[in-house]
Amino acid sequence: MSTNIRPLLSALRRNPTGALLVAVQVAITLAVLVNAAWIVAQRIEKIEQPTGIDTRDTFEIDILGLSKRFEVAQAESEDLAYLRGLPGVVTATATLGTPLTLNGGDTDLARSPGTDAPSLPANFLEVGDQGLRALEVPLVAGRNFRAGEIRPAGKHTPISEVIITRSLARALFAHGNALGQAVYEDNNDPLTIIGITRDFMGPQLGAPAYNTVLLPEMPGEGGFYGLLVRARPGMRATVLREAKEHIGASHRHAVIAETMTLTSAKRQFEANNRNMAIFLTSVTALMVAVCCLGIFGLTTFNVSSRTRQIGTRRALGARKRDVVRHFMLENSLILAAGALPGAVLALAVGNWLTARYGLPRLDLAYLAGGIVVLWGTGLLAAWQPARRAAGIPPSVATRTI
Amino acid sequence: MLRMQDISKIYRTDLIETHALRDFSLRVGQGEFVAVSGPSGSGKTTFLTIAGLLENFDTGTYELDGRDVSRLTDDGRSRIRNEKIGFIFQGFNLIPDLDLFDNVDVPLRYRRMKADERRKRIESALDLVGLASRMKHLPSQLSGGQQQRVAIARAIAGDPALILADEPTGNLDSLMARQIMDLLEKINDMGTTIVLVTHDPELARRAQRNIHIVDGLVIDSPPYEARESQRAARAGTSPD
Ligand SMILES: Nc1ncnc2c1ncn2[C@@H]1O[C@H](COP(=O)(O)OP(=O)(O)OP(=O)(O)O)[C@@H](O)[C@H]1O
Ligand SMILES: [Mg+2]
Numbered sequence: 207m208s209t210n211i212r213p214l215l216s217a218l219r220r221n222p223t224g225a226l227l228v229a230v231q232v233a234i235t236l237a238v239l240v241n242a243a244w245i246v247a248q249r250i251e252k253i254e255q256p257t258g259i260d261t262r263d264t265f266e267i268d269i270l271g272l273s274k275r276f277e278v279a280q281a282e283s284e285d286l287a288y289l290r291g292l293p294g295v296v297t298a299t300a301t302l303g304t305p306l307t308l309n310g311g312d313t314d315l316a317r318s319p320g321t322d323a324p325s326l327p328a329n330f331l332e333v334g335d336q337g338l339r340a341l342e343v344p345l346v347a348g349r350n351f352r353a354g355e356i357r358p359a360g361k362h363t364p365i366s367e368v369i370i371t372r373s374l375a376r377a378l379f380a381h382g383n384a385l386g387q388a389v390y391e392d393n394n395d396p397l398t399i400i401g402i403t404r405d406f407m408g409p410q411l412g413a414p415a416y417n418t419v420l421l422p423e424m425p426g427e428g429g430f431y432g433l434l435v436r437a438r439p440g441m442r443a444t445v446l447r448e449a450k451e452h453i454g455a456s457h458r459h460a461v462i463a464e465t466m467t468l469t470s471a472k473r474q475f476e477a478n479n480r481n482m483a484i485f486l487t488s489v490t491a492l493m494v495a496v497c498c499l500g501i502f503g504l505t506t507f508n509v510s511s512r513t514r515q516i517g518t519r520r521a522l523g524a525r526k527r528d529v530v531r532h533f534m535l536e537n538s539l540i541l542a543a544g545a546l547p548g549a550v551l552a553l554a555v556g557n558w559l560t561a562r563y564g565l566p567r568l569d570l571a572y573l574a575g576g577i578v579v580l581w582g583t584g585l586l587a588a589w590q591p592a593r594r595a596a597g598i599p600p601s602v603a604t605r606t607i
Numbered sequence: 608m609l610r611m612q613d614i615s616k617i618y619r620t621d622l623i624e625t626h627a628l629r630d631f632s633l634r635v636g637q638g639e640f641v642a643v644s645g646p647s648g649s650g651k652t653t654f655l656t657i658a659g660l661l662e663n664f665d666t667g668t669y670e671l672d673g674r675d676v677s678r679l680t681d682d683g684r685s686r687i688r689n690e691k692i693g694f695i696f697q698g699f700n701l702i703p704d705l706d707l708f709d710n711v712d713v714p715l716r717y718r719r720m721k722a723d724e725r726r727k728r729i730e731s732a733l734d735l736v737g738l739a740s741r742m743k744h745l746p747s748q749l750s751g752g753q754q755q756r757v758a759i760a761r762a763i764a765g766d767p768a769l770i771l772a773d774e775p776t777g778n779l780d781s782l783m784a785r786q787i788m789d790l791l792e793k794i795n796d797m798g799t800t801i802v803l804v805t806h807d808p809e810l811a812r813r814a815q816r817n818i819h820i821v822d823g824l825v826i827d828s829p830p831y832e833a834r835e836s837q838r839a840a841r842a843g844t845s846p847d
Contacts, residue, residue, distance in 0.1 A: 525685045599661070
């Protein structure tokens with residue numbers, strides 16, 4: 207079997223155009239297939255991972271000021287005092303960013319200052335000292351923000367403390383305790399890690415799901431803030447209705463931009479991930495199908511343009527299965543010629559996704575799996591024309607001039 | 608070597624049935640050189656195609672090299688073609704993407720022969736047809752006569768008992784045709800049975816026996832004795 211490769215290769219080298227095109231297609235398809243599968247796996251994992259927060263009893267109300275006369279800081283403290291006074295409320299915090307949604311921000315944290323320092327992406331939430339309680343996220347080390355550490359709304363005093371998740375702490379300080387260490391956003395002042403929480407999902411922007419950082423700030427930039435409220439079990443609907451009515455009527459220069467329970471945020475989050483997974487899977491399946499079509503087309507073309515050659519081979523002693531094997535081997539060579547640069551391309555794309563979007567480093571098992579899948583479907587695509595080639599009668603050799 | 612008894616072959620299309628061979632009987636002895644001629648459409652190629660196990664026939668019996676080959680599997684037929692028969696076609700039928708060496712190699716690979724044994728055979732076959740120095744050339748770099756010589760090398764490399772040639776000189780001018788004929792005679796002298804279909808009476812005369820096919824029937828097959836006198840005549844007259 208292996209002895210038949212050399213003449214096949216030299217024949218391919220003399221007539222490379224079609225094979226080369228298909229090989230390029232195989233390479234690109236492999237790179238997309240492997241990385242898309244990897245992303246889909248991450249998305250599915252995100253859906254299956256616990257959110258780490260109380261989604262059942264919490265909701266958020268977003269307030270948007272409509273004019274310069276809107277006093278954000280005052281409105282914020284009025285709202286919080288009102289909410290905390292409601293009998294059905296456990297606690298409430300002002301916030302910028304909603305867990306599990308695209309509402310929020312992301313940043314890069316490094317262990318040393320400067321834009322060149324290696325950094326990790328993290329999604330952030332601005333909260334007050336009731337933030338952890340409202341989310342029902344426990345600390346595993348360190349302490350909560352103190353009231354005095356919270357930057358008031360509308361002020362630009364620097365902050366110097368942060369609380370981060372355990373995942374982020376481990377990613378930042380792989381070989382040691384992150385508590386008490388400083389982290390940096392670009393060239394800004396150091397932020398001391400004063401607390402480490404159990405893993406939970408903040409806003410879901412670019413960073414990995416559990417890379418969350420809490421910043422001690424009362425939001426209010428642009429007259430906008432959110433109110434994150436945790437109700438007593440079973441009370442959320444009642445509290446939400448009351449709060450909406452009261453807050454909606456209490457600010458002359460602001461409106462409620464949105465209210466949302468974290469249950470629906472979670473549902474939306476799952477749907478987004480699922481849709482992304484479905485989209486990527488469909489696009490990839492389409493690419494694999496087009497690649498198979500290329501292999502099918504090339505093989506079909508080769509079979510019909512080599513009818514006489516195949517008949518002659520049969521006349522000279524090739525069995526049907528030798529003819530099938532001939533085309534399988536030829537396509538294997540083309541697939542190999544595509545898989546090699548395709549693997550390199552897949553790794554390059556994977557590295558780029560890791561560097562740019564903080565996607566976990568590509569698991570090489572996915573590369574191996576991608577090659578196997580593409581190889582299998584590629585040979586399957588060549589199978590039908592190869593069978594047809596085997597059906598070419600040997601008498602073609604004497605009947606065609 | 609070849610014994611056909613009452614072979615018939617009917618080609619059926621939607622509209623018509625063509626009786627390409629009817630009650631076709633022929634015996635070719637070991638080492639014979641037989642020329643087959645006949646008008647166009649008489650069934651010469653059909654006969655050769657059946658003799659070469661490239662196609663099945665409808666009725667009759669066919670023994671090749673002492674073995675009944677009427678009811679073989681497709682694989683079995685492939686094997687006999689590969690081991691016992693060498694084909695030479697009018698259109699040469701070389702594989703355009705393979706060099707001469709690899710072309711002659713094709714039937715040997717299907718026989719699963721060892722690499723050094725194949726090399727030896729390929730080199731000596733190409734040597735015999737005078738093309739050993741052009742092993743790495745492609746068929747398209749050769750003249751028609753040279754291509755046909757490569758095809759002959761391919762046919763003899765496997766050391767077949769029987770060579771079947773269908774108008775091997777049909778696409779060549781008369782000088783090249785004579786060279787091919789010389790080569791076939793040389794191969795026949797080494798003991799290989801040859802059945803040659805040709806239109807050319809001059810070439811046909813050089814065979815030991817002439818068979819005439821008309822309308823799918825052998826109408827003129829001189830007895831075996833005649834071939835001996837013919838061989839004697841050729842040995843006396845043709846200088847080679
Ligand atoms: N595949 C086929 N289907 C139908 N009819 C066929 C087929 N092959 C050959 N025939 C018919 O069988 C008859 C014998 O054909 P064959 O090719 O054997 O003739 P031939 O003696 O070789 O002719 P030529 O000298 O022109 O090559 C012809 O009438 C031809 O049309
Ligand atoms: Mg013919």
